[in-house]
Amino acid sequence: MNAPNKSGWKPSMEVADATGESPTTTGNRALMLEEPLIFEIGHAEISGVDLPEIAPGAPTRLGGLDRSEPVGLVGLTEPETVRHYTRLSRQNYGIDLGFFPLGSCTMKHNPRLNEKVARMPGFADIHPLAPQNSVQGALQVVHELGEWLTKLTGMPAVAMSPKAGAHGELCGILAIRAAHEARGDAREVVLVPESAHGTNPATAAFAGYRVEDIPATPEGRVDLAKIKERLGPDVAAVMITNPNTCGLFERDFRAIADAVHEAGGYVYCDGANFNAIVGRVRPGDLGVDAMHINLHKTFSTPHGGGGPGSGPVVLSEALAPFAPLPFVRKDEETGLYELVEEEAREATRGNTFGRMTAFHGQMGMFTRALTYMLSHGADGLKQVAEDAVLNANYILRSMEDVLHAPFADSGPCMHEALFGDKGFGGDLSTLDLAKGLIDEGYHPMTVYFPLVVHGAMLVEPTETESKATMDEFITAFRSLVERARAGDESLKQAPYFAPRRRLDETAAARKPKLAWKEPEG
Amino acid sequence: MRYLPLTDTDRKDMLATIGASSIDDLFVDVPAVAQLDGPIRDLPMHASEMAVERHMKARAAKNLAAGDAPFFLGAGAYRHHVPATVDTVIQRGEFLTAYTPYQPEIAQGTLQMLFEFQSQVARIYGCSVANASLYDGSTACWEAVAMATRVTKRSRAVLSGALHPHYTQVVKTMAQFTGDTIADAQPTIQAEPDLDGLSARIDEDTACVVVQYPDILGRISDLSAVADAAHAKGALLVVVNTEPVALGAIKSPGEMGADIVVGEGQSIGVGLQFGGPYLGLFAVRDPKHVRQMPGRLCGETIDAEGKRGFVLTLSTREQHIRREKATSNICTNSGLCALAFTVHMTLLGEKGLRELAAENHRLACLAADRLEQVPGVTLLNTAFFNEFTLMLEGKPARDIVRDLADRGVLGGVSLGRLYPGVEALEHALLVAVTETTTEEDIETLAREIEASAKELAQ
Numbered sequence: 001m002n003a004p005n006k007s008g009w010k011p012s013m014e015v016a017d018a019t020g021e022s023p024t025t026t027g028n029r030a031l032m033l034e035e036p037l038i039f040e041i042g043h044a045e046i047s048g049v050d051l052p053e054i055a056p057g058a059p060t061r062l063g064g065l066d067r068s069e070p071v072g073l074v075g076l077t078e079p080e081t082v083r084h085y086t087r088l089s090r091q092n093y094g095i096d097l098g099f100f101p102l103g104s105c106t107m108k109h110n111p112r113l114n115e116k117v118a119r120m121p122g123f124a125d126i127h128p129l130a131p132q133n134s135v136q137g138a139l140q141v142v143h144e145l146g147e148w149l150t151k152l153t154g155m156p157a158v159a160m161s162p163k164a165g166a167h168g169e170l171c172g173i174l175a176i177r178a179a180h181e182a183r184g185d186a187r188e189v190v191l192v193p194e195s196a197h198g199t200n201p202a203t204a205a206f207a208g209y210r211v212e213d214i215p216a217t218p219e220g221r222v223d224l225a226k227i228k229e230r231l232g233p234d235v236a237a238v239m240i241t242n243p244n245t246c247g248l249f250e251r252d253f254r255a256i257a258d259a260v261h262e263a264g265g266y267v268y269c270d271g272a273n274f275n276a277i278v279g280r281v282r283p284g285d286l287g288v289d290a291m292h293i294n295l296h297k298t299f300s301t302p303h304g305g306g307g308p309g310s311g312p313v314v315l316s317e318a319l320a321p322f323a324p325l326p327f328v329r330k331d332e333e334t335g336l337y338e339l340v341e342e343e344a345r346e347a348t349r350g351n352t353f354g355r356m357t358a359f360h361g362q363m364g365m366f367t368r369a370l371t372y373m374l375s376h377g378a379d380g381l382k383q384v385a386e387d388a389v390l391n392a393n394y395i396l397r398s399m400e401d402v403l404h405a406p407f408a409d410s411g412p413c414m415h416e417a418l419f420g421d422k423g424f425g426g427d428l429s430t431l432d433l434a435k436g437l438i439d440e441g442y443h444p445m446t447v448y449f450p451l452v453v454h455g456a457m458l459v460e461p462t463e464t465e466s467k468a469t470m471d472e473f474i475t476a477f478r479s480l481v482e483r484a485r486a487g488d489e490s491l492k493q494a495p496y497f498a499p500r501r502r503l504d505e506t507a508a509a510r511k512p513k514l515a516w517k518e519p520e521g
Numbered sequence: 522m523r524y525l526p527l528t529d530t531d532r533k534d535m536l537a538t539i540g541a542s543s544i545d546d547l548f549v550d551v552p553a554v555a556q557l558d559g560p561i562r563d564l565p566m567h568a569s570e571m572a573v574e575r576h577m578k579a580r581a582a583k584n585l586a587a588g589d590a591p592f593f594l595g596a597g598a599y600r601h602h603v604p605a606t607v608d609t610v611i612q613r614g615e616f617l618t619a620y621t622p623y624q625p626e627i628a629q630g631t632l633q634m635l636f637e638f639q640s641q642v643a644r645i646y647g648c649s650v651a652n653a654s655l656y657d658g659s660t661a662c663w664e665a666v667a668m669a670t671r672v673t674k675r676s677r678a679v680l681s682g683a684l685h686p687h688y689t690q691v692v693k694t695m696a697q698f699t700g701d702t703i704a705d706a707q708p709t710i711q712a713e714p715d716l717d718g719l720s721a722r723i724d725e726d727t728a729c730v731v732v733q734y735p736d737i738l739g740r741i742s743d744l745s746a747v748a749d750a751a752h753a754k755g756a757l758l759v760v761v762n763t764e765p766v767a768l769g770a771i772k773s774p775g776e777m778g779a780d781i782v783v784g785e786g787q788s789i790g791v792g793l794q795f796g797g798p799y800l801g802l803f804a805v806r807d808p809k810h811v812r813q814m815p816g817r818l819c820g821e822t823i824d825a826e827g828k829r830g831f832v833l834t835l836s837t838r839e840q841h842i843r844r845e846k847a848t849s850n851i852c853t854n855s856g857l858c859a860l861a862f863t864v865h866m867t868l869l870g871e872k873g874l875r876e877l878a879a880e881n882h883r884l885a886c887l888a889a890d891r892l893e894q895v896p897g898v899t900l901l902n903t904a905f906f907n908e909f910t911l912m913l914e915g916k917p918a919r920d921i922v923r924d925l926a927d928r929g930v931l932g933g934v935s936l937g938r939l940y941p942g943v944e945a946l947e948h949a950l951l952v953a954v955t956e957t958t959t960e961e962d963i964e965t966l967a968r969e970i971e972a973s974a975k976e977l978a979q
Contacts, residue, residue: 035633037633037636037637037640038637038867039637039640042867042870043870044870044871044872045871045872046870046872047868047869047870047872047873047876048604048606048867048868048869048870048873049604049868049869049873049877051873051876051877051880051956052876052879052880053876054875054876054879055879055883058879058883059886060770060882060886061882061886061889061902061903061904061905062741062770062771062882062904062906063740063741063742063743063903063904064743064904065741065742065743065771065772065904066770066771066772067768067769067770067771067772067773068772069772069773069776070871071644071645071768071769071773071871071874071875072644072871073641073644073645073866073869073870073871073874074867074870074871075867075868075869075870075871075872075873076867076868076870078604078606078868081606081610081864081867081868082606082609082610084867085610085613085616085634085864086610086613088629088630088633088634089610089613089615089616089630090615090630091627091628091629091630091633092615092616092619092627092628092629092630092631093615093619093624093627093628094614094615094616094617094618094619094620095614095618095619096614096615096617096618097614097615097618100620102620105620107618107620109524110617110618111524113570113573113574115612115617116574117573117574117577117581119608120577120578120581121581121586121588121589122578122580122581122582122583122584122586123580123581123584123794123795124792124793124794125586125587125588125600125792125793126584126585126586126587126793126794126795127587127592127594127598127600127793127795127931128598128793128795128796128797129594129596129598129934129938129939130585130587130594130795130926130931131922131923131926131931133923133926133927134584134585134926134931135583135584135585135795136583136584137579137580137581137582137583137584138580138583138584138795140580140583141577141580144580148564151561151563151564152561152564163656163657163660163797163798164656164851164852164853165852165853166850166851166852166853167656167660169850170850174694174698177698198844198852199850199852201844202844202849202850203850205846205850206698206699206849206850207698208698208699208700211844248550249548249550249551251550251551251552254552254554254555277551279557279560279561280548280551280556280557281548281551281555281556281557282555282557282561285554285555286552286555296853302617302618302857303618303619303620303621303856304611304616304617304619304856304857304858304860305616305619305620305621305622305628305630305631305634305856305857305860306620306621306622306631306653306817306853306854306856307621307654307656307798307853307854307855307856307857307858308656308797308798308853308854308855308856308857308858309853310797310798324694341941342941342942353694353697354690354693354694354697355687355690355691355694356660356691356694357656357657357659357660357687357691357797358597358657358658358659358685358687358688358691358785358796358799359597359598359657359687359795359796359797359799360796360797361796361797362797362798363794363795363796363797364794364795364797364798365797365798367577370577371573371577374565374568374572374573374576374577375523375524375567375568375570375573376522376524376567377560377564377565377566377567377568378560378561378562378564378565378566379560379566379567380522380524380525380566380567381560381561382557382560382561383522383525384525386544387525387527387532389544389547389548390527390532390535390536390539390544390547391527391535393535393539393541393547394535394538394539396539397538397539397540398538411549411550412539412541412546412547412548412549412550414547414550434624435626438624438626438627443620443624443627444624463524463525463527464524464525464526465526466526466527466531467526467527467528467531467534467535469526493825495626495627498626498627499626499627499629500625500626500629500824500828500830501626501824501825501826501828502626502824502825503625503626503822503823503824503825503830503831503832504822504823504824504825505822505832505834507822507823508820508821508822508832508834509820509834509835509836509837512811512818512820512834512835513820513821513822514636514639514650514651514811514818514819514820514821514834515636515639515640515643515644515649515650515651516636516637516640
């Protein structure tokens with residue numbers, strides 16, 4: 001575990017003694033620097049922005065509500081600010097740093113051209129309510145991205161305004177509900193696989209549906225026979241992820257879609273795993289009625305430490321009339337782009353379920369995603385899917401002899417490989433292995449999801465990884481698996497070398513400290 | 522292809538390891554009928570960085586950037602000067618390309634930043650706890666209504682007529698599906714909002730009353746009486762703020778008795794961005810409400826060596842644990858925008874925020890005075906922060922705004938754009954002024970409104 005690298009250096013295990021005493025006076029360890037909170041180093045009288053001083057006694061027209069109490073903030077000058085955040089940044093793992101095989105998240109490289117384009121003042125410095133004749137280029141970008149999405153998915157329409165994947169799921173489900181209500185056929189139930197991402201049942205429940213589980217077959221796929229058994233006049237929709245959260249393509253998708261349509265329901269497809277099939281398969285050809293696309297997954301917009309995302313939703317002919325407001329349309333005669341905001345207009349096709357957000361969508365993500373699509377083109381995107389699938393299968397076949405891969409025998413995986421903790425010795429868990437991976441210099445894979453496999457580990461390499469990177473990862477992963485199978489207790493205290501050891505999450509939840517409080521006395 | 526590291530040799534070797542003869546073997550589960558026989562036909566092939574940049578630049582060039590014209594638009598999105606340091610920080614790969622901090626040992630950068638962010642938002646809003654951000658102000662407003670219905674176990678929400686119409690529409694859209702009753706209204710053209718009228722609409726079935734502060738017409742009023750009226754009936758007061766800079770000059774909503782405070786943080790650090798991504802802020806005054814909050818929460822703890830650290834906490838509220846019983850279906854927050862906000866707010870600090878607010882208000886007062894001198898223009902507001910409503914005689918304000926744009930002036934947002942077809946609001950123009958507005962801009966606006974009104978009258 002402590003093998004020296006080629007130069008002979010090896011990290012010391014003596015990072016702290018039992019009392020937690022540090023080997024240095026500052027608590028720093030060379031380039032790994034401890035950093036206090038802004039409230040501990042800043043001051044109310046300091047500012048990093050030069051603004052005119054407040055003229056004493058200047059008249060105000062604030063309705064007598066002038067703020068008399070301090071806000072309670074502190075400030076730092078520019079050099080202090082840069083240093084504070086630079087130090088914090090160095091305590092973070094990111095794609096720029098290394099392999100980030102987080103299943104279901106598609107942690108691919110974030111191209112820097114995207115960042116440059118998003119910052120062009122013509123995109124970044126325009127107001128959403130600007131007169132439309134002054135922002136035609138921006139409206140064109142929204143429309144153009146929408147066209148790429150409809151062509152890539154083989155669907156006739158797209159709603160661009162949802163702010164994130166889960167928001168997109170909501171859009172799709174609300175369109176389905178609106179469609180049923182419009183024909184006087186309100187239904188109560190949505191079927192969701194047990195392996196689904198938590199947002200699926202949460203979304204369906206929010207929309208007022210009762211959620212029922214669909215079991216999986218032993219091959220890890222949705223059970224077509226069970227769905228057919230359950231379909232009826234009370235089932236509004238089926239929500240399926242394809243490829244599914246076990247990393248497998250739902251072979252029966254078309255048959256499922258046909259059965260659902262025959263029973264008067266609609267098919268919602270969770271497009272989180274689109275990276276496996278983009279440019280090679282069109283969900284529209286499989287009978288999808290609504291599918292959200294995570295621009296921050298398949299189309300490389302940055303994860304930013306948790307957001308922002310963007311979740312446009314492609315829609316079938318049946319659901320298109322119910323798309324939310326506002327949307328961009330192009331007048332083919334004049335060539336002008338228009339943001340349609342008003343319900344009464346014929347252009348809304350009469351039946352929109354309403355507005356989901358202020359303004360009209362995540363423009364900053366649109367410019368980035370369109371730049372990505374233009375860079376790759378139809379041929380590049382097809383290569384993306386193929387390399388993503390190739391990489392995942394390479395890892396699957398390189399690990400299956402030592403690590404339990406529940407579906408490895410039923411055929412290839414798609415863009416992610418699923419493993420379980422069967423065979424781990426002692427009381428070692430997937431969590432312990434994941435923490436061991438941290439010490440090896442990796443962000444762990446997704447753990448404990450999907451729920452259908454015990455101690456699940458979902459590995460999604462993406463296409464932007466070299467073979468050398470994957471080989472290194474496989475070596476480290478295999479060695480950790482060996483330790484887990486051998487019941488190596490030292491893994492229970494991992495990670496040893498990260499900026500922090502394991503954190504007490506129980507204490508955090510029991511006595512929540514969610515904001516800074518000045519220390520007493 | 523510049524983003525794909527695998528070589529053809531790699532691909533061959535890997536297929537051999539896998540035991541497949543071609544990549545098609547790995548797609549064997551996809552029905553043949555659904556597999557395309559080549560790249561999708563009506564899309565272009567790949568392009569160089571240079572070509573793509575050129576393509577996108579051409580689109581950008583067709584837009585009139587706010588910095589290239591006298592600019593007075595507000596109505597829920599404001600143009601402020603963002604210090605260069607903010608972009609430097611958010612461009613660091615360790616922040617930009619990081620994921621949600623589910624592995625806290627290697628995400629203390631994101632987590633500590635979120636804790637600082639939460640603390641700043643709570644203080645600005647006069648609340649005890651803020652979350653780690655939501656998508657934007659409008660969805661945060663809906664989440665507040667949803668939370669109020671959970672807390673009070675009631676299903677009616679009373680919305681002030683002077684709440685941003687997009688926010689009202691979002692709440693009404695969502696309520697269609699939850700079955701909550703939304704009692705909304707439209708703004709009335711009055712110097713001060715009718716808060717007594719609003720209070721009178723609160724009854725025993727009301728979960729919350731939602732008021733915007735400053736409101737859609739830029740008016741500011743003391744909300745303490747509305748808070749009392751709501752509490753007397755067992756309802757919560759939700760206050761919506763779309764311009765956080767205002768809170769550097771006026772009392773916080775928490776001070777006035779708000780139970781839930783939500784808003785749009787875009788003004789600080791984020792920029793206009795044509796409407797998104799923006800930054801939803803959400804805070805509660807009383808810590809007892811914390812477990813009903815939507816969205817992520819970052820909390821302080823210690824690690825195995827006793828060192829202070831931060832983690833996402835109280836996750837049992839969220840979708841990945843609770844699934845259909847979650848407080849919301851939300852997964853993503855607006856992380857990078859939260860970082861931009863917190864860096865900008867750290868640079869400002871207490872002193873800077875106060876000064877920024879004072880400067881905004883000073884220039885807004887100057888603008889209001891100058892614009893009132895234009896024939897046919899009347900200032901509606903008694904009180905305002907950096908945005909106010911002008912009543913324009915003659916042609917509808919929407920026509921004047923379009924005409925101004927043709928003259929190269931981005932002269933504000935007409936209420937006709939926000940409330941199409943509502944005659945009573947047709948002549949109202951919202952004008953926003955910030956520290957980026959110059960006295961020259963104000964003079965230009967005054968002159969051009971006068972010229973436009975004359976010309977359209979002929």
